[in-house]
Amino acid sequence: MLLSYNDCKETNLSFRVIYPNGTIEPINISRDKSGIQPLNFCPVNSPVGYLDPITSFAIETTKGKFILVTYTVAGDIKNSSTYNDYTMLIDLYGNIHSITLLGPSYVDNNNNWIPGQNFILPNVNNNRGFLYRSLTYNNVFNLTQWIINDDLSLSNITAEMILPNYAQFLPIATVDGDYMIIFTNSTNSINSSRDPYSPQGGIYGIYCEYKSNIVREPVILYQSTNPLNISSMECRINYSGVGNVCLISLQPNSTTSSTSRFIKINFLSQGSLFNVTPTIMNSANGIMSLRFGGYFYHNTVDQPSTTSIWGYVLDDNGILHNWTLNYPTEINYYGLRQVLTNNTVVMVQPTVNQTWGLITTDLYKVYNRDNPYDNILITNTTPTIGQNNIAANKINFITITYAIPVALSDGTITIFQSNDGFGIVRQNVSGSDENYVKLSDNNTVRVEVINSTFNNPGKTYHIMIANNFVVSRLYKEPLYGLNNYVWNFKTAEEGNVSEPSKIQEWLLNSIDGKVKLTLDGTEYFDNLTRTNKQEGFFNRLTKELADALSIASVQITTTKRYQIDTKVPDKSPKQYILSININNASGRADLIADYLDIMIRNKPITALASDYISQYLDQTYGYVIIRKYSIS
Numbered sequence: 001m002l003l004s005y006n007d008c009k010e011t012n013l014s015f016r017v018i019y020p021n022g023t024i025e026p027i028n029i030s031r032d033k034s035g036i037q038p039l040n041f042c043p044v045n046s047p048v049g050y051l052d053p054i055t056s057f058a059i060e061t062t063k064g065k066f067i068l069v070t071y072t073v074a075g076d077i078k079n080s081s082t083y084n085d086y087t088m089l090i091d092l093y094g095n096i097h098s099i100t101l102l103g104p105s106y107v108d109n110n111n112n113w114i115p116g117q118n119f120i121l122p123n124v125n126n127n128r129g130f131l132y133r134s135l136t137y138n139n140v141f142n143l144t145q146w147i148i149n150d151d152l153s154l155s156n157i158t159a160e161m162i163l164p165n166y167a168q169f170l171p172i173a174t175v176d177g178d179y180m181i182i183f184t185n186s187t188n189s190i191n192s193s194r195d196p197y198s199p200q201g202g203i204y205g206i207y208c209e210y211k212s213n214i215v216r217e218p219v220i221l222y223q224s225t226n227p228l229n230i231s232s233m234e235c236r237i238n239y240s241g242v243g244n245v246c247l248i249s250l251q252p253n254s255t256t257s258s259t260s261r262f263i264k265i266n267f268l269s270q271g272s273l274f275n276v277t278p279t280i281m282n283s284a285n286g287i288m289s290l291r292f293g294g295y296f297y298h299n300t301v302d303q304p305s306t307t308s309i310w311g312y313v314l315d316d317n318g319i320l321h322n323w324t325l326n327y328p329t330e331i332n333y334y335g336l337r338q339v340l341t342n343n344t345v346v347m348v349q350p351t352v353n354q355t356w357g358l359i360t361t362d363l364y365k366v367y368n369r370d371n372p373y374d375n376i377l378i379t380n381t382t383p384t385i386g387q388n389n390i391a392a393n394k395i396n397f398i399t400i401t402y403a404i405p406v407a408l409s410d411g412t413i414t415i416f417q418s419n420d421g422f423g424i425v426r427q428n429v430s431g432s433d434e435n436y437v438k439l440s441d442n443n444t445v446r447v448e449v450i451n452s453t454f455n456n457p458g459k460t461y462h463i464m465i466a467n468n469f470v471v472s473r474l475y476k477e478p479l480y481g482l483n484n485y486v487w488n489f490k491t492a493e494e495g496n497v498s499e500p501s502k503i504q505e506w507l508l509n510s511i512d513g514k515v516k517l518t519l520d521g522t523e524y525f526d527n528l529t530r531t532n533k534q535e536g537f538f539n540r541l542t543k544e545l546a547d548a549l550s551i552a553s554v555q556i557t558t559t560k561r562y563q564i565d566t567k568v569p570d571k572s573p574k575q576y577i578l579s580i581n582i583n584n585a586s587g588r589a590d591l592i593a594d595y596l597d598i599m600i601r602n603k604p605i606t607a608l609a610s611d612y613i614s615q616y617l618d619q620t621y622g623y624v625i626i627r628k629y630s631i632s
Contacts (some may be wrong), residue, residue, distance in 0.1 A: 002280070005307060007043035008038065008041050009564070010041060011030075011031040011036075011038055011041045012028055012029060012030050012031060013027070013029040013034055013036070013054075013090075014026070014027070014028050014029075015027040015028075015056070015067060015564040017092050018346065019360070020498070024358075025092070026571075027067075027090070027092065027093070027094045028094065029090070029094055029096070031095070033140070034088065034096065035099075036054070036071050036088075037071075037072070037073060037074060037077075039053065039072065039077060039216070040053040040054050040071045040072055041053075041054070043364065044113065044114070044115055045313045046112060046113075046114045046115075047108070047112060047114070048114065050414060051114065051115050051116045051458055052115070052116055053072050053115035053116060053272075053275050054069060054071045055069070055070050055116055055118070056069045056070075056071070056240070057070075057120040057122070057130075058122075059120070059122045059130060059148070059470040060122070060124055060126045061126050061129075061148045062127050063128070063148075063150070063152065064091065064092075064208045064479055065091075065092055066089055066090060066091055066092070066097075066148075066152075067087060067089075067090045067091075068087050068088070068090075068093070068120055068130075069087065069088045069090060069100065070085055070086070070087045070088075070118055070120065071086060071087075071088070072084065072085055072086070072105045072113075072115055073085075073086055073087070075505065076586075078305070079115045080105075080107045080111050080112070080224065081107065081111075083104070083105035083107065083113055084101060084102075084104055084105055084195065084404075085101075085102045085103060085104070085118055085134065086099055086100060086101055086102060087099070087100050087102055087120070087155065087602050088100075088153070089148065097152035098152050098153045098154060099382065100146075100153070102118065102132060102134065102144070102551060103134055103144075104134075104136075104137070104319050105117075106118075106134065106135045106136070106137070107137055108137075108139075109137075114135075114490065117134065117135040118132065118133065118134045118135075119132070119133040119134075119171070120132055120133075121133070121171050121173055121179070122170070122173065122465055123173055123177060123179075123210070124173040124174065124175060124177060124237065124480075125177045125466070125467060126178055127147075127625070128147065128210055129143075129145065129146045129147035129154075129157070129175075130145070130146055131143060131145055131149055131179050131208070132144050132145070132146055133145075133169075135165070136162075139165050140162055140163065140164055140165055141162070141163045141164070141165055141166075141169060141499050142160050142161070142162060143160070143161040143162075143181075143208070143213075144156055144158055144159075144160055144161070144213075144510075145157050145158040145210065145211065145213075145235065150362065153210065156214065157211055158211060158213045158214045160213060161208065161213040161214075161215060162215075163181065163206070163215065166183030166184070167183065167184050167185065167228055168182075168183060168184040168233050169182075169183050169250060169541055170182040170233060170235055171179070171208075172235045172236055172237075172244065173237070173478055174237070174269035174270075175237055175243070175244075175269055175468065175477070175478040175479065176246060176269040176270075176467070176468060176478045177207050177210050177468070178207065178208060178210050178270075178469065179207075179208040179209075179395075180205045180206070180207055180208065180244065180269070180271065181205065181206040181208055181237075182203065182204070182221070182233070182235045182246060182252075183203075183205075183206075183218075184201070184202065184203050184204070184228065184230055184233065185201060185202050185358065189202070189250050192317070195432075198225070199223035199225060200224065200225055200226055200227050200512070201223070201224045201226060201227045201228035202220060202221075202222060202223040202224065202228070203221045203222040203223075203228075203233075203246065204218040204219065204220060204221060204249065205218065205219050205221050205267065205271045206218050207219070207269075207270050207271050207396055216542065217240070219271035219272075219273075220273070221246065221271070221273055222248070222265050222267050222276060223412050223420055228250060229251045229252070230248060230249070230250060230251075231249045231250070231251045231284075231285055232247075232249040232284065232285050232286055232287060233246065233247070233248050233249070234246070234247045234286070234287055234288050234289070235247070236288075236289055237480060238266060238289060239290075239291040239375070239376070239378075239480055240289070240290070240291060240292065240293040240294075240366075240376055241266070241368060241377075242266075242404075242472045242477050242479070243266060243267055243268040243269060243270075243475065243477050244266070244267055244268070244269065244276070245263070245264060245265065245266050245289050246264070246267070247263075247264055247265075247287045247288070247289060247295060248262070248264075248265065249261075249262055249284050249285070249286075249287055250261040250262070250263065255509070257353075260280070260284075261278055261279065261280055262278070262279045262280075262284070262287065262314075262393050263276065263278050263279070264276070264277040264279070268475060268477045269477060269478065274446065274475065279318050284297050284298060284299050285298075285299055285300060286298045286299070286300065287314070288339060289374065290313065290339065290343055290363065290365075290366070291313070291341055291342075291343065291374060291375070292343050292365035292366055292367055292369065292371070292376055293311045293316070293366030293367035293368075293376065294314055294315045294316065294321075294364070294365075294366035294367065295314045295446070296311065296312075296313060296339055296363060297311070297312045297313065297314040297320065298310060298311040298312070299602060301328070302333070302358075303333075304328045305333055305350065306329060306331065306332065306350040307330070307331050307332065307334075308328035308329070308331075309328055309329050309330075309331055309337070309347070310327050310328050310329075310361075311323045311325065311329070311345065313363050313366070315364075315366045316366070321364035322360050323345070323363060323364075323558055324361050324362075325361050327358065329347070329359065330349075330350055331347045331348060331349065331350065331359065332347075332348040332349065332350055332351060332356065333350070333351075334348070336348040337503070339363065339464055341374040342362075343362060343363045343364075343365050343457075344360055344361070344362050344398050345360065345361055345363055346358055346360050347358070347359045347360075347596070352575065352618075367394055368403070368442065372385050372486075373385070373482060373486055373487065374483065374486055375480060375481075375482055376403065377402055377403050377404060377479055377480070378397075378400060378402060378403070378465075378482060379401050379402065379403050380400075380401040381398070381399065381400050381401070381463075381487055382397075382398060382399040383395070383398065383489040384489070385486070385487055385488065385489070386488065386489065387489040387490070388489065388490045388492075389490070389491075389492040390454075390489060390491050390492060391491070391492050392454035392455065392457060392491040392492070393451075393454075395449050395453075395454050395491075396448070396449055397446050397447060397449055398446075398447050398449060398463065399440065399444055399445065399446050400413075400441055400444070400445045400447075400465065401444045401445075402443050402444070402445075402470065402479070403443070404443070404472060404473070404474075405442040405443055405472075405473035406439075406442070406443065406445070406470040406471065406472065406473055406476065406479065407439075407470065407472075407473045407476070408431040408432055408434075408437060408439065408445070408469075408470060408471075409431050409432060409468045409469060409470055409471045409478060410430050410431060410432040410468065411431055411465070411466035411467055411468035411469035411470070411478070411481065411561060412427075412428055412429065412430050412431070412466045412469065413429060413431065413437075413447055413463065413464070413465050413466070413469055414427070414428045414463065414464045414466070415427040415428075415449070415453055415461060415462075415463050415465070416461065416464065416484070417456060417459055417460075417461050417550050418460040418461065418462060418488070420458065420549070423462065423484065424547065424548075424550050424607070425606070425607040425608070426452070426453045426454070426455075426546075426550070427450060427453045427605055427606060428462070428605055428606070428607075428609075429447060429605040431445070431468075431469040431470055433604075433605070435448075436448045436605060442473060445469075445470060449596050450598050450599070450602050450605070450606075451594070451595065452549070452594075452595035452596070452598040452599045452602075452606070454491055455549065455550070455591070455592075455595045456491070456550055457491055457492060457493050457494035458490070458492065458493040459490065459491055459492060459496065459550075460488055460489070460490045461488065461489060461491065462484060462485050462486075462488035462489075462492070462541060463487045463488075464481070464482060464483065464484045464487075465481035465482035465487075466479045466481045467479070467480055469480075469481055470602075486511040492612075509583070509584065509585050509586065509589055510582060510583045510584075510585065510589055511581065511582040511585075511589040511592075511593050511625055511626075512579070512581045512583065512594075512625070512626040513579075513580055513581060513582065513593060513623050513624055513625045513626055514578060514579055514580060514619040514623075514624050515577070515578050515580050515600065515617050515618070515621065515622075515623055515624075516575055516578070516617070516621035517575055517576045517577075517578065517616050517617065517618060518575070518616050518617070518618050519573050519575060520616060521575075521576075521615075521616025521617070521618075522573070522575050522576050524575060524616060525537060525562075525576055525616075526595075534560070534562075535560060537613060538558045538560045538578070540612065540613045541558070541578075541580075541613040541614060542556045542557060542558055542580070543556075543606075544607075544611040544612070544613055544614045545580065545596065545614060546605060547607070547611075548599060548607040548608050548614065549592060549595055549596060549599070551592065552584070553586055554583065554584055555580070555582060555583060555584050555592065556580065556582060556583075557580075557581045557582075557583050558578065558579050558580055558581060559579040559581070560579065561578075561579040562576045562577065562578045562579065562596065563576070563577055564576060565577050575618065580596075580623065582596075593623060593625055596623040597622040597623040598622075598626075600617050600618075600619055600622045600623055601619050601620075602619070603619040604613075604619075
């Protein structure tokens with residue numbers, strides 16, 4: 001969002017969504033629709049400079065991609081103690097899904113309202129919400145964790161975590177699904193020692209576990225016997241290696257140093273330090289690690305209405321690679337810039353007469369320049385990205401080959417069938433499940449595919465790899481996974497089949513069968529029987545089975561009949577057998593029956609395990625066909 005200082009006339013929220021294919025879609029939300037008070041649209045002249053009360057953050061959830069907008073609501077505009085910060089969840093079509101109170105807005109000891117002191121950090125796992133940081137009236141940081149529920153409301157899942165207002169306070173998300181709070185002390189050591197050999201400056205980290213507000217002791221990431229004059233610090237997941245990386249730019253200290261330095265600090269998710277690389281270099285006021293290796297190294301100089309930027313890629317040998325833009329390039333006064341996962345840098349042009357555009361260039365790729373996975377640690381897969389006309393019945397396994405030796409862990413790999421923008425889960429298995437996942441060698445993972453997974457010919461499938469599916473064999477550190485829709489391929493259309501006879505067509509179009517409930521399922525069903533709600537049980541079960549098989553709901557039916565299984569051993573608890581039939585199957589009833597049997601017998605790795613009713617199906621029983629009669 002772009003606002004000119006002292007201009008409060010524009011009271012609309014205006015965003016531009018840039019899609020991977022280059023298209024740009026606008027989102028415009030009027031104040032009548034948002035309900036945001038006018039005070040949020042005026043930059044505030046605070047003791048620390050002009051500040052915008054409205055901030056926005058991109059976040060991805062299991063339900064899709066959204067924007068979180070934070071702003072302030074004043075109970076009494078003349079009384080800053082009544083100011084509270086809220087967040088609004090907006091989808092990429094401009095629909096507002098929820099509005100949530102976050103807490104009091106920051107007011108200093110002189111009753112000055114200082115907006116924009118809050119910060120939202122999405123978790124690396126899109127089902128774990130975000131970390132929220134705010135500044136309190138007594139000048140300490142307050143951290144809480146939030147999740148976005150299935151109904152798109154927000155819930156606070158931790159009590160407050162209070163931390164001092166450290167210098168260079170920087171929260172980051174770690175690959176293991178937790179957080180690390182990075183901070184600096186650039187004048188005195190934490191122990192305030194007068195010993196000349198004790199640290200006079202350092203960089204530290206506090207591990208923050210998901211769903212926990214326990215404050216742990218800081219770990220040392222870097223220390224110096226001289227005070228540190230830090231001009232910029234950027235920390236994030238090391239996408240081109242293992243763990244996390246902090247990139248620190250140090251300006252010369254007149255008493256101890258006359259040269260600029262750049263320090264790279266590599267550490268694992270819980271703070272274990274394993275590499276520190278100092279480099280003497282020209283000064284920079286911004287540096288960012290890149291997914292294809294190296295670092296986006298840039299300098300900016302503010303002009304009256306624009307910002308000048310010089311950009312390079314710094315490789316691991318200290319060599320600077322020029323970008324293809326002019327030196328300098330003029331960008332918007334706010335210096336808005338973003339590096340995409342494919343190493344393209346996107347910047348906003350200077351605004352002229354309320355019109356602006358984008359400047360883009362592809363940055364130099366240090367490693368694996370042709371990698372299509374947005375993850376250079378993955379070098380190859382079977383099937384390959386974009387592969388077409390794969391015979392579905394020939395896919396008995398999938399493989400992933402990594403650039404470094406790996407060990408299996410408990411993250412998941414999920415196979416989806418595409419369905420009008422939504423993915424239908426066909427198979428979901430943990431890396432620690434040795435029944436389905438094995439290492440072919442130190443670098444290659446092999447995942448067994450059950451026959452029901454690719455049961456629909458001519459369909460597109462995509463595979464998502466969660467973080468921590470594998471870990472580095474050397475460091476035991478979780479590796480970054482593979483986002484949805486990157487690894488996709490298409491199965492072949494069904495071949496021609498001979499015309500069946502009338503009796504064969506009847507047999508192939510419909511099958512009567514039965515399933516069995518577990519002990520828990522039988523108890524649950526009995527409770528429904530007493531309240532006359534078993535019809536809803538059958539209706540929901542048939543829908544869940546059809547959805548899991550990715551077939552039309554009319555193809556799975558039931559007579560709603562049930563009986564006690566009489567073949568269980570004497571004195572065993574009772575279990576119910578239920579009627580489940582396959583109809584209108586267009587000659588594929590036998591295949592659907594086979595797929596259903598396979599899915600139930602492999603229930604823990606299919607969608608049936610997480611559905612409300614189908615989780616109660618007995619996987620040892622499967623789906624049993626009730627034979628009509630056979631023909632030769």
